[in-house]
Amino acid sequence: MLVCSCNYITDTDIRDTIVQLLNDDCWQLIVPSKVYHAMAKRGRCCGCFPNVVDLIIKTTEEYHAKRHSTEAEVVVYMSRLKQFHEENRRADIERRHQGHRAA
Numbered sequence: 350m351l352v353c354s355c356n357y358i359t360d361t362d363i364r365d366t367i368v369q370l371l372n373d374d375c376w377q378l379i380v381p382s383k384v385y386h387a388m389a390k391r392g393r394c395c396g397c398f399p400n401v402v403d404l405i406i407k408t409t410e411e412y413h414a415k416r417h418s419t420e421a422e423v424v425v426y427m428s429r430l431k432q433f434h435e436e437n438r439r440a441d442i443e444r445r446h447q448g449h450r451a452a
């Protein structure tokens with residue numbers, strides 16, 4: 350399925366890149382820009398980033414389920430990852446609202 354129409358990136362491309370990043374360091378925080386950088390791509394309109402965030406969370410959960418990471422490690426990591434993305438999502442929304450205000 351095509352996720353990024355600006356760069357013609359599919360969900361499979363994104364999932365594979367996320368797994369490669371997790372193989373390098375399975376506890377790193379992965380953000381869309383890190384995934385795109387690893388693929389030598391750039392966000393253009395960035396309209397796909399919310400879907401990329403969902404793929405990051407789902408792929409990371411599946412990755413740790415297969416690795417038999419301890420449940421406590423995964424719970425802490427996933428809550429940090431979700432909190433990080435939620436804060437970024439709120440900041441993006443706030444920036445968009447500020448960008449449309451009349452001066």
Ligand code: FES
Pocket residue numbers: 352353354355356391392393394395396397398
């Ligand atoms: S849809 Fe991905 S950068 Fe525009």
